[in-house]
Every structure is written in structure tokens, then in C-alpha cells.
Amino acid sequence: MTLARVSMPGVRPFAPRVSAFSRRFWEGLGEGRLLSTQCAQCGVVSFPPRNLCRACWATDVPWIELASRGTLYSFTRVHVAPGAFRGDTPYAIGIVDLDDGPRLMCRMIGEVSTQHLDQPVEMLVLDYEDGPLFGARVLPTARSDKAIS
């Protein structure tokens, strides 16, 4: 499933360093797909992608496409950021559990509050002038009327 895309202003604040191995991830993201690796021996899915299984050290780790949806496990709102991100404050960073297992951290787009914890999110391609990053946003169908006491 192709990820939804969001246009972002300017260039990436801290562009990723692309290696011969990670190039496939970044090209896939540019095509709207979130890719990673899964061990052919034990089945563990890694994120970020690795050329070696983190569980059994096997080197047969083919590329797979990850789920485009997940659940918001946690988030934080950044008010004081490192220099490269200072112009973006305040912004939210979420921890997302993808529907097919991996837990990842990414920029959250749109409104995020404690009401959105454990709610479904969709993964996004954030299109900057110089290339893509990935992010997530809370799905509009998520409950927003959950009482917090």
C-alpha cells in the first residue's frame, strides 16, 4: 500500500546519510513504501533495516514492505530542539507500533495529545525539497472524545 504524502517546507533539517545498504530504504520511501528487512532464518523484522539479523545474526535478511498503519504508543512534544530543528518547534515525536510488529520513532504531523495514545496512526512520506523522510499522523477515525482523568 502506498503511503500518503505530505509536502513539507524547505529542505530536510538533518538529511539522512545514505549508504550503499540504506539506499534501497530511501528509494522505497521516495516511492511511497516503508521498507525494512526480515530475517529469513528466524523471521524477526528489524527497523531500521539491517544487513544482519539482530536476533540470530543471520545475514540472509531480505527486504520487505512494512505496514502503513500502526498504533501510537507514546509521544513527546519538543519545545527546545537541537539547532537543525529549532525552526520547527514545537513539534511532536511519536513512538509507533506498526501493525506488523516493529516499533519506530518518527515526527508526528497534525494534532497529537494524550487522547491519541493507543489510537491508530498512518505512516506518511514527508516530502521535502531535497528528499523524503517518514512520519505519522493520527487517523481521523481515532477517538478524540476519550476522557482523561
Ligand SMILES: [Zn+2]
Ligand atoms: Zn534471525
